[in-house]
Amino acid sequence: MLHLKKSQLLLGGGLIWVFLSRIFQGDHTLELSTAENTSFTTSVGDAAASIRGNRTKSAAFIYFFNPIRATINGFVEAIRTLISVPRGNSIIPLIGWFGVAAIVAFTVYATSRLRTALLATALLLACGALGMWQFTMDTLAMTFASVLLSLLIGIPLGIWAGLSDRVLKILTPFLDLAQILPTLVYLAPLALFFLIGTASATIATMVYSIPLSIRITSHAIRNLNQSPIEAAVSMGSTGKQTLTKVQLPMAKQMIVLGINQTVMAALSFVVIAALIGAPGLGKPVVDALIIRNVGQGFVAGFAVVFVAILLDRSTSAAAKAQESFIPPTAVQIRNNRIKIGAAGLATIVSIFASRMVLSLAVWPTSINFSSQVEDVTNSATTWITTNLYIFTVGFKDFISNWVLNPLETLLAFSPWYVTLAAIIFLALVIGGNRVAILAAVLLSLIVFSGLWHEAMITLTQTIVATLMTMTIGIALGILVGRNKRAEKILRPFLDAGQTLPAFVYLIPMLGLFGPTRFTAIATGIVYSIPVVVKIVGEGIRSVPESMIEAATAAGSTVRQIITKVQLPAAKKSILLATNQGMIFVLAVVVIGGFVGSGGLGYLVILGGSKPELQGKGLVAGLVILLLGVMIDRIAQASAQRV
Amino acid sequence: MKFSLGRRSAAVSLVVVGALVLAGCSSSVNESADEASDCGTWAIAMHAWNGYTASAQVVAEVAKANGCTITQTTLEEAGVTYDAMEAGSIDVIIEDWGGGRWKEWVDRGAVVEAGDNGNVGLIGMYVAPWMAAKYPDILDSANLNKYADMFKTADSGGKGAWYEGPPGYTTIGEKMIAANKLNFKAIATGSEAALVDVLTKAEANKTPALAYFYTPGTLFIKIPGLEQSRIKFPANDWSDAAKASGLTDYPETQLQKLMSKKLMDSGSIFSTIVMNFKWTNADQNSVAADIEGGMEPAAAAQKWIDANPDTVAAWLG
Numbered sequence: 012m013l014h015l016k017k018s019q020l021l022l023g024g025g026l027i028w029v030f031l032s033r034i035f036q037g038d039h040t041l042e043l044s045t046a047e048n049t050s051f052t053t054s055v056g057d058a059a060a061s062i063r064g065n066r067t068k069s070a071a072f073i074y075f076f077n078p079i080r081a082t083i084n085g086f087v088e089a090i091r092t093l094i095s096v097p098r099g100n101s102i103i104p105l106i107g108w109f110g111v112a113a114i115v116a117f118t119v120y121a122t123s124r125l126r127t128a129l130l131a132t133a134l135l136l137a138c139g140a141l142g143m144w145q146f147t148m149d150t151l152a153m154t155f156a157s158v159l160l161s162l163l164i165g166i167p168l169g170i171w172a173g174l175s176d177r178v179l180k181i182l183t184p185f186l187d188l189a190q191i192l193p194t195l196v197y198l199a200p201l202a203l204f205f206l207i208g209t210a211s212a213t214i215a216t217m218v219y220s221i222p223l224s225i226r227i228t229s230h231a232i233r234n235l236n237q238s239p240i241e242a243a244v245s246m247g248s249t250g251k252q253t254l255t256k257v258q259l260p261m262a263k264q265m266i267v268l269g270i271n272q273t274v275m276a277a278l279s280f281v282v283i284a285a286l287i288g289a290p291g292l293g294k295p296v297v298d299a300l301i302i303r304n305v306g307q308g309f310v311a312g313f314a315v316v317f318v319a320i321l322l323d324r325s326t327s328a329a330a331k332a333q334e335s336f337i338p339p340t341a342v343q344i345r346n347n348r349i350k351i352g353a354a355g356l357a358t359i360v361s362i363f364a365s366r367m368v369l370s371l372a373v374w375p376t377s378i379n380f381s382s383q384v385e386d387v388t389n390s391a392t393t394w395i396t397t398n399l400y401i402f403t404v405g406f407k408d409f410i411s412n413w414v415l416n417p418l419e420t421l422l423a424f425s426p427w428y429v430t431l432a433a434i435i436f437l438a439l440v441i442g443g444n445r446v447a448i449l450a451a452v453l454l455s456l457i458v459f460s461g462l463w464h465e466a467m468i469t470l471t472q473t474i475v476a477t478l479m480t481m482t483i484g485i486a487l488g489i490l491v492g493r494n495k496r497a498e499k500i501l502r503p504f505l506d507a508g509q510t511l512p513a514f515v516y517l518i519p520m521l522g523l524f525g526p527t528r529f530t531a532i533a534t535g536i537v538y539s540i541p542v543v544v545k546i547v548g549e550g551i552r553s554v555p556e557s558m559i560e561a562a563t564a565a566g567s568t569v570r571q572i573i574t575k576v577q578l579p580a581a582k583k584s585i586l587l588a589t590n591q592g593m594i595f596v597l598a599v600v601v602i603g604g605f606v607g608s609g610g611l612g613y614l615v616i617l618g619g620s621k622p623e624l625q626g627k628g629l630v631a632g633l634v635i636l637l638l639g640v641m642i643d644r645i646a647q648a649s650a651q652r653v
Numbered sequence: 654m655k656f657s658l659g660r661r662s663a664a665v666s667l668v669v670v671g672a673l674v675l676a677g678c679s680s681s682v683n684e685s686a687d688e689a690s691d692c693g694t695w696a697i698a699m700h701a702w703n704g705y706t707a708s709a710q711v712v713a714e715v716a717k718a719n720g721c722t723i724t725q726t727t728l729e730e731a732g733v734t735y736d737a738m739e740a741g742s743i744d745v746i747i748e749d750w751g752g753g754r755w756k757e758w759v760d761r762g763a764v765v766e767a768g769d770n771g772n773v774g775l776i777g778m779y780v781a782p783w784m785a786a787k788y789p790d791i792l793d794s795a796n797l798n799k800y801a802d803m804f805k806t807a808d809s810g811g812k813g814a815w816y817e818g819p820p821g822y823t824t825i826g827e828k829m830i831a832a833n834k835l836n837f838k839a840i841a842t843g844s845e846a847a848l849v850d851v852l853t854k855a856e857a858n859k860t861p862a863l864a865y866f867y868t869p870g871t872l873f874i875k876i877p878g879l880e881q882s883r884i885k886f887p888a889n890d891w892s893d894a895a896k897a898s899g900l901t902d903y904p905e906t907q908l909q910k911l912m913s914k915k916l917m918d919s920g921s922i923f924s925t926i927v928m929n930f931k932w933t934n935a936d937q938n939s940v941a942a943d944i945e946g947g948m949e950p951a952a953a954a955q956k957w958i959d960a961n962p963d964t965v966a967a968w969l970g
Binding site: 044045046060063064066067202206207208286288294297298300301302303400407408411412415416521522525526527528529604605606607609613616617618619620621622623625 | 732736754808821842846847851
């Protein structure tokens with residue numbers, strides 16, 4: 012009964028909205044031409060300029076920001092000198108490629124097992140064969156540095172949050188916010204304080220990866236089996252003793268898993284960090300977008316995927332190695348010691364060799380398949396863009412004319428107060444009072460920022476992309492959830508889709524659809540489908556077997572089982588997937604500013620290039636955040652109310 | 654378990670420390686490297702258009718021949734690069750179009766103006782050449798509205814699509830549209846590559862397109878007739894900057910060189926080379942065309958350097 016009422020309310024509200032929008036079409040849309048500033052964006056711009064002007068003068072910079080920048084720069088550069096860039100007059104870094112490969116092999120072997128070590132080494136060498144050795148080393152250096160710093164901050168904070176409810180309560184909103192925040196947004200503010208370069212990129216990566224290590228560490232501490240802890244306390248252990256002797260050792264595997272997640276988060280930031288001067292694999296990807304070389308983008312993108320698999324497998328294997336509770340026998344310990352000792356010796360010899368022999372120091376130019384891979388990718392893309400252009404453009408125009416434009420008219424070209432009221436009403440029906448109030452506050456702030464119209468254009472693109480993502484994602488999710496074989500076939504694609512940076516497929520999308528809004532939407536769809544499919548598939552799979560059996564016994568067809576049993580039972584996962592999908596889509600849609608999608612993302616990018624629009628760019632970043640929080644809260648509320 | 658982890662960490666640390674110690678020792682490979690001269694190591698910003706690549710590559714090759722170590726870093730134009738110059742990671746911009754947008758950084762002493770590079774830039778709005786042939790009067794901006802319907806796309810909001818230049822380029826499209834009362838909508842393309850694609854596809858498929866472009870550049874070689882397909886807008890009176898705020902067309906621009914304060918003060922030969930570097934649009938086009946044709950940028954630059962020894966000698970001061 013209540014459910015019906017809700018849908019009636021939504022329908023009624025929607026009709027009134029469309030009606031009002033029709034009447035007042037084009038009035039009070041708060042449109043602002045791209046080059047125009049409001050008094051607010053001007054004052055933000057002035058503030059930014061004065062911050063830039065004070066970089067060498069103000070105490071905050073001299074005693075706080077600049078030392079941090081110098082320290083982090085020095086740290087990353089030290090690692091780079093070790094494995095990536097030649098020092099001084101030398102032509103090779105301190106350790107040549109052969110030595111690095113040996114160190115990676117040894118480290119993985121010593122922390123897990125031989126098979127993983129071989130895989131890791133092979134992947135590393137594959138990056139070299141793609142002609143990406145130095146970029147790969149830079150990426151490893153950046154990832155290593157930012158993960159190490161993230162863990163130094165994240166693990167202690169995570170332990171604290173694991174032990175104290177108050178700390179967790181204080182940290183939670185920040186952790187939530189960091190997960191919603193689209194990556195493009197905090198580059199400009201960081202660059203303002205830490206300048207373009209390695210330090211900004213490292214800090215940006217940390218902002219992205221610290222929340223994960225905090226979350227997982229505190230989760231690990233909180234979910235321990237309580238009886239050993241109680242036993243320790245009852246035997247008179249102090250809090251410190253309980254922590255170091257009982258809780259931490261028990262939580263070790265989870266914490267190592269947290270390291271794995273932190274590493275993956277840091278790595279997924281690699282490409283976008285190149286926008287603020289991070290050395291590494293992001294550089295060739297971003298270059299490829301600018302000069303529009305699909306092949307180059309993919310070559311570098313493959314290298315990113317290889318590094319991702321390498322780090323993922325080796326860290327999760329290391330986590331698994333912590334699993335065994337059977338103490339090794341004396342013989343096993345001795346054998347192990349001999350094996351590791353021998354491997355260590357071989358590694359040291361390899362490092363030495365990589366410094367003595369030029370061909371082991373500098374990656375040999377003869378082993379480079381990048382041009383072949385580039386050529387194949389480029390000719391495939393050229394074939395697709397020239398031969399399928401008619402279809403892709405037709406599809407793009409269809410979606411643009413029949414979905415995108417009407418929705419944009421409704422959201423962005425109605426008077427702002429009509430759209431604002433409609434969204435608040437929507438939030439009220441879906442999420443209740445608290446969500447409605449939050450939405451009202453956030454939307455008012457957006458109106459105040461002066462970028463309402465652009466915000467609505469971005470929101471339109473996000474909604475359209477999410478709708479299409481969910482249509483495809485639920486269909487694939489049902490397939491994956493019901494069919495083990497389909498899952499097995501799709502799995503690698505989903506994994507690759509999640510690790511391949513969105514930037515990489517922005518380039519072929521640009522070829523297919525030209526500089527349009529749809530290019531950003533299509534990229535957003537490709538980027539967010541994997542996570543949606545995974546969550547929906549999981550939801551379908553977790554529907555109790557008994558329910559399906561009962562339905563089958565009652566004579567339901569397959570279609571009936573899907574629509575009447577599995578989908579309703581998996582409703583919560585679907586709503587969760589929608590939430591995740593929307594956040595992912597938003598992050599990509601704003602990157603679409605690079606390929607002609609306009610909206611807030613374009614303003615952020617413009618702000619980076621045009622000094623007179625820097626204030627507007629910073630404000631646009633803030634508005635993206637407000638929009639993200641609003642979308643997230645409304646979607647979460649709808650999932651929780653099921 | 655604890656024991657096993659501890660032992661393994663110890664082994665790993667031991668090897669890493671060993672690596673560091675070894676790395677600290679000098680090695681035969683390192684010693685075989687040439688001793689660089691006192692020019693130093695400098696970074697040139699690389700922007701995405703091929704004319705820029707040509708200029709930067711020639712400067713880089715000349716500098717390398719004079720003992721400098723040169724790194725080339727791809728960066729977005731303007732603010733991003735000026736910030737990088739202030740941060741010390743970039744030393745030279747060899748071609749900047751943005752009349753004075755660097756003022757704030759110059760005032761602060763982070764960036765130094767290094768004069769004209771000899772190239773003269775002219776931005777404009779171009780239609781696909783087949784349109785100029787078929788509708789000769791389209792090249793007069795007064796007639797653009799007559800054809801606006803042809804330029805409509807799904808993204809242009811019922812108006813003609815006006816493909817605007819990338820974020821870092823000098824763009825006044827919105828102002829031109831307003832000043833000329835045009836029924837067009839400026840569409841951000843995001844990158845030069847996208848513009849090239851729009852014009853190339855439009856000419857190949859005989860579809861309408863109106864897009865931002867500029868000379869010097871090699872696109873005019875690839876799309877014959879494009880140079881003649883520039884829309885003529887009523888000229889601005891640039892003698893009075895305040896009056897030019899009703900912006901109706903782009904002026905010709907002397908393209909500028911910028912360098913970091915650090916390079917300026919170093920007294921390095923590289924600063925002399927950058928200061929003196931000057932060549933013509935034809936020079937730039939010849940190198941850019943070679944690069945477009947598939948030659949490695951370094952080889953194309955070297956070819957020009959070999960053919961113009963006197964010009965190069967003059968740069969060395």
